[in-house]
Amino acid sequence: MAFLVAGTLRVATQMADTRDSLGRKGKYDVRGPKAALMLISPGVVAAAVTALEDVFQALGFESWERRQVPVQGFLEKLAGFRERLDAHRRPVGCALVALVAPRGQLRQPQQLVRELSGCRALRGCPKVFLLLSSGPGSAPESGAFLAGLRELCGRSPHWSLVQLLTELLRKVTEESTGGTCCPVLRSSLRGALCLGGVEPWRPELAPGPNTQYDLSKTRAALLLAVIQGRPGAQHDVEALGGLCRALGFETTVRMDPTAQAFREELAQFQKQLDTCRGPVSCVLVALMAHGGPQGQLLGADGQEVQPEALMQELSCCRVLWGRPKVFLLQACRGDVLQMYAEAQGPLGNGNFFPCWSLKRTLESASSNSFSEVTAGSSCRGAPPGRSDQADILTVYSAAEGYVAYRDDKGSDFIQTLVEVLRANPGRDLLELLTEVNRRVCEQDVLGPDCDELRKACLEIRSSLRHRLCLQP
Structure with missing residues (x-):
């Protein structure tokens, strides 16, 4: 895994x-x-x-x-x-x-x-x-x-x-x-956690090689989104694309890629990075599509592609060794539905007041095939003292095995992410993502599967070694 x-x-x-x-x-x-x-x-x-x-x-x-x-x-x-x-x-x-x-x-x-x-x-x-x-x-x-x-x-x-x-x-x-x-x-934390038993404190660390990534050079973003059959997905693309450009990312957007096109676009993106004339500070890749029962991404042609394989390929890009790589995945990772009672627990007065009740669409799609995911391998030719698994931040719109939701206004994950980052572009990204997860968890989802309330929860995986602030 x-x-x-x-x-x-x-x-x-x-x-x-x-x-x-x-x-x-x-x-x-x-x-x-x-x-x-x-x-x-x-x-x-x-x-x-x-x-x-x-x-x-x-x-x-x-x-x-x-x-x-x-x-x-x-x-x-x-x-x-x-x-x-x-x-x-x-x-x-x-x-x-x-x-x-x-x-x-x-x-x-x-x-x-x-x-x-x-x-x-x-x-x-x-x-x-x-x-x-x-x-x-x-x-x-x-x-x-x-x-x-x-x-x-x-x-x-x-x-x-x-x-x-x-x-x-x-x-x-x-x-x-x-x-x-x-x-x-x-x-999947939703708040600052200080196990030392004292008040959590966000130190204002002086920028330096051991405290914060240097993003003064080229920043590149690639957005691959299946729009076909996913109402509201267009709004996610527009919002995320606008955010990336506002943060100074050279942004490439591709709509409705097939499974093969997912691979080809990532390969082309990597080739452009490798041939870039100047240093590359950071990359951001967003993958948005229906998800299969085992966490696969489904292209516009209904064929499967493994997101981990795509991310692994980009992690091997030479110009990105030691540079932060951010991956955002808006897709289902299984077919388990997060029940409200299971997620929330007792509410004291027993009452529940949804902050909204729009009809939601599951990001999953039926699939009878199964593709085993091979554990990530090391990059060939990686320089001594480097790990190809370091400096990676991956954010999933759902926990492993669970569904993700979206409506005709977009997904809670992407829309909340854009809102939080636009308000605090200079803050540490991991802290901001914790706040994004808190807000997503507090959203009350009325899914199309039944009238019962549902919940969503992000999963954040990080091997970042420094603070990552997208706006220096």
């Missing part, structure tokens, strides 16, 4: 959708009890366990459950942890779960994440998962990650988790052996 990081480390952050649990708009209140669980598989080196315990202490978790169990038993132990939290019937500030196993054994962590996401005591509370490989054959960078995390937590307890992990990704990637280690953050 695309978020696998050299078999060494994956960081997944999940949360339930409920407005009332936020102490203040846009920020989490984690002053309540903190719940923590550590699941250790046999074969994990003792040093990794000790380092992980140090991280728990640095994050303010005074006590935690620790279980040693084979990977096959992780789900059962996690279910028991969830039941104990629900049985307490008291609010929880946040939850931290560390899953540690030998390399290659944590192959499908999504099921584990979803198990805890259904915990009633944690609805609306941030849930942080650290997925770590440790044991024979594992790269040593996992220890560097934990050491760096502990050091940053102690030195900058006022930083939000997104800020802290961005800085940590820089340190780990630049200090890793051969430059091959690149952790990835997966987030």
Whole structure:
């Protein structure tokens, strides 16, 4: 899967959708009890366990459950942890779960994440998962990650988790052996999360090589959108294209590409970048289409193309090594419908007042075929000390396996993204995307499938190593 990081480390952050649990708009209140669980598989080196315990202490978790169990038993132990939290019937500030196993054994962590996401005591509370490989054959960078995390937590307890992990990704990637280690953050957070227990603070860092990407050179954007059979998609293209041009991106727009044209347009875009006379600072690629049941994109001809394969090809572009690459995907990633009750939880007075109730259109389309996604491979000819998986930001309009929505005015994701970025073009993009997700989650969707209310939630994947501000 695309978020696998050299078999060494994956960081997944999940949360339930409920407005009332936020102490203040846009920020989490984690002053309540903190719940923590550590699941250790046999074969994990003792040093990794000790380092992980140090991280728990640095994050303010005074006590935690620790279980040693084979990977096959992780789900059962996690279910028991969830039941104990629900049985307490008291609010929880946040939850931290560390899953540690030998390399290659944590192959499908999504099921584990979803198990805890259904915990009633944690609805609306941030849930942080650290997925770590440790044991024979594992790269040593996992220890560097934990050491760096502990050091940053102690030195900058006022930083939000997104800020802290961005800085940590820089340190780990630049200090890793051969430059091959690149952790990835997966987030559906809707607010600033500070696990240090102090007021979240957005530091105004001085621009420099270790704090902010330099976007003073050429910036390029490519928008590929299937308009045919997708009412409202034209509005997304117009809004996003206008935003890109306003931010100084040389913007190319292509309508109704076939599956083959998706590949050809990306190849042509990459060729233009490789032959560009001057340096390229940043690229933005938006892929908008119907989505298949396994997350495929469907071209205007109904044929499938894998979005991860397209993104991987562009990540290998030589002129983009060390440069930020932003991918926006407006499409379904499966056929699961996010129920309102499942996402929101109890509302106290039991009443619900939708802020709008337009007829929505699912972004999914039926497909009987299946194409297996191959895990991303390294770029050939990548320079020493570089990782082809670094400096990538991918934003999906729906969580893995779920549908995305759109109406005749466009999609909530693209329209909200444009609104937020136009209002705050100089702010850190990861912070802005957290705000976009908060607003999208608060939208109340009345889908065409039935009269029940639905919800949407973005998924953000980042291996950015610096702050990314689209307007310097």
